[in-house]
Amino acid sequence: MSGRRTALAPPGPGSPTDPGDPGGSTPGAGSVALVGAGPGDASLITVRGLELLEAADVVVIDRLAPHELLEHCPPGAEVIDVSKRPGRHLVPQDGIDALLVERARGGARVVRLKGGDPFVLGRGGEEVQACRAAGVDVEVVPGVTSAVAVPAAAGIPVTHRGLARGFSVVSAHEDLISTVPARRDHTLVLLMGVTHLARSVSILLGRGADPLTPAAAVESGLRPDQRVTTTILRCLPEVAFSLGVAAPAVIVLGDVVTLSPDWERRLIPGA
Structure with a gap:
């Protein structure tokens, strides 16, 4: 990223550029574009x-967006890394919102580069609201979501005739997992699911989910180091822990997992 300026800390809430204060600075000719970069493979970004x-004059990038894409930035573009890691958010969301508004009001063409799709568990809606409240022009460019693409990279379709007619996508950080269908014929995709995997499985089993439900953990999907681990629901926490399954990973539950070539290598302790 030679020739590009970098920054780490945006203005915080309450500053003159806080998006909650539309009466702050006068909006300039700048704009904000939320761009979904897709999961893992940089070539999956849209045209x-x-x-x-x-x-772009300014690029605000996430941890999960392919950083190789920064090679396409113009020389001199400002690149700001606001990566969030489990339990470690160096730049809070309201700070990111304020940063987008500040740079756009200064006349910059700002690209908010996000992994996957901006509107699938990516807080893109909040960033759009902040820009609109501040009178900043904002565009959303959809991206290939990891919720579908990462299972596909492991040979798992989220729907398949005779196996699954629908699917649900939830964040395992939330209690939403207690409301989704717990059936083998309805695919469940868990994003950000590694940290709370044991709790999620416990909730599903407590709701009557079949303990023999096929399960997969796909780490680093669509990257050179992609790893697919298959097992059954009741064994998933034990297997994931023993193999050191780590984020970023997508968890897939349901009969469609049996379509993966990796199902033949499934791990079932004690079987």
Whole structure:
């Protein structure tokens, strides 16, 4: 990223550029584009997303967005890394919102580069609301979501005739897992699910989920170090712990997991 300026700390809430204060600075000719970069493989970004990146003055990037895409930024573009890691958010969400508004009001073409799709568990909606409240022009460029693409990379379709007619996508950080269907014929995709995996499985089993439900953990999906681990629901926490399954990973539960080539290598302790 030679020739690019970097920054780490945006203005905080309550500053003149706080998006909650539309009466702050006068909006300039700048704009914000939320661009979904897709999961893992940098080539999965859309044509429109790449066009915006190549014309950006400022790029605000997430940890899960492919950082190789920064090579497409113009020389001199400011790159700001606001990566969030489990239990470690160096830049809070309201600070990110304020940063987008500040740079756009200063006349910059800002690209908010996010992993996957901005509107799938990515807080993109909040960032759009902040920009609109501040009178900043904002565009959303959809991306390939990890909720579907990462299972596909492991040979797992989220729907398949005779196996699953629907699917649910939830964050394992939330109690939403207690409300989704707990059936083998309805695929369940858990994002950000590694840390709370044992709790999630316990909730599902407590709700009557079949303990023999096929399960997969796909780590680093669509990257060179992708790893797929298959087992059954009741064994998933034990297997994941023993193998050191780590984020970023997508958890897939349901009969569709049996379509993965890795199902033949499933691990079932004690079997």
